[in-house]
Amino acid sequence: MSLGISDERLLDLYRVMFRIRTFENGVKQLIDEGKCSHVSLSMGGEAVAAGVSAHLTAEDQIGSTHRPLGHLVAKGGDLRRMMAEIMAKSTGTNRGKGGPYHIFEKGVGALGANGIVGGSVPMCAGYALANQLRGNGAVAVSYFGEGASNQGGVQETLNLAACWSLPLVFVCENSSPEVQRMLGHEIDYPQLSIDNVGDRGATYGMPGATHDGWDVEKVYTVAGEAVDRARGGGGPSLLEFKIHRLDADEESQYCPVRCFRDRLMSRGVLTEALDAELRDAEVGRVMEAIDFAVGSPEPELIDAHVGVFVEDG
């Protein structure tokens, strides 16, 4: 036990984090082999996705970003249909017409990835508004990065959520805590004029805080408080998690999966045998997803014209 988290829950968190990492490793391999287009991966953010989604059910909604795979996997996304979408197959979540930047899976509340930086954030206010009006106790979580945190729409939505006291948790993954610039964007000026995006919560009248995003137990604990607050009618919160984007499954002191495994091993919650068993199961699931995607048909050309509108009635 640590921070009041049961061993069973700790292992669940580890399993989800490892699933995300394995899924993205699989995607990376497909990219390297030229079997799918570029996909923005989320390596380094596994603890945030797993720690937040552990508090959510299928009735709760998330809105995600152009690095969505971790969020979607943690929310319970179907690995096979997601992998098929990444490969642009007709069996994909979006029938091959959206790609990884636009994956939606309604049944698990994954609504959805978004190709526009900050684009999903206002929509999350709508999910939260619907929850509030329906009185169903559901909560929306809006993921975005430190770059998006400067977008007008994100700041407008922070204000709107506070004005309407929406059941909405804003989760900012700050992936460039030292350099204050977005990964891969070589610019001479910083993205942010402040150190902590979490500080902006106060200016919109909601709790805001900044935490280490590579520590899943920390994420789990503070996300639980924010989700409970939203669910109980207490309104929105802003959580910032500092993370380090990893380019690959690398050895890093900031690798959330590795940090957590070491910690669980040292506490005796995880053993080598259990770890191997758990890893084999997840690798098997991802292999099955890849097989499904590879074996799925391309969309028909006629499908390009279908679905601009849904049929009436």
Place this chain on the structure above:
Amino acid sequence: MPRVITYAEAVNEALRAEMLRDPEVILFGENVSSSWRPATKGLKETFGRERVRDAPITETAFIGAGVGAAVVGMRPVVELMLVDFGLVAMDQILNQMAKTTYMTGGEVNVPMVLRCIYGAGGGNAATHSETLTGLYAHMPGLKVAVPSNPYDAKGLLIAAIRDPNPVAFFEHRLLGRMEGEVPEELYIVPFGVANLVREGRDVTVVATGRMVQEAAKAADALKGEVSVEVIDPRTLVPLDEEAILRSVGKTGRLVAVDEDYERCGFTAEVAAVVAEKGFRSLKAPVARVANPNTPIPFNRNLERHVLPDADKIVRAIKSIVK
């Protein structure tokens, strides 16, 4: 004795009826609770401030909230106080509202209505007078309704709210006080069905929104001289091409009229449809009457100078009817 109410009252009646019928219909935007705005007056008092909700002046946030609420199955009606203000929220409108259905392969849809108040003629200058229907009609995935009279305003708005697709619903700011016969009961004016406003033999005038009145005035002014057929498409997307082609097939001449910018605008679309599918019917070149690609000037004389009206439509008709 048929009942006469205003265009704004017709909008109000449609909103009220649909909110009574379906608790998932909600209304929000800037100042929608205000008692001085006839299209939404009294709705907050009936349905409460939760369902009729004032939003801060943040179009991106509240239009995006409309998209999100629609994605999870509610029926939001979002008011854009002026269509010009929507230009700060183009991502939410043209990306998220318009494309989400297609991009998700139908996994979700967006049953949302964006009420766009639009139009020149009030001396309000270039950021408070635009039409922009062409901009919305350009983007795949949006339906576009432009009611020209109180009867259509009520029937088209009810159809829009019940439509499973996103609808941009254009209400001309100067039509709010227009009076017309409107049945008390619920009825639908279906999308994609044009209204034959005036029957004629010599020339077809296709006009939208407030320009339908101007086209009708032009037809009346030419009575005994030129027989003018006036067609109001009612919705730009979907467009009743059949009705336009049938009419041009009869008259052999086309004048396309709207208040939007001429270049790449709806009048260009109508001209293209007729050129592609009705070319052999044409006895004369197509004429267009629209904004001559200028921002709307503040000065009233200048504004009148660039704004289409009945006189300009008469001149355009005469130019192709010899």
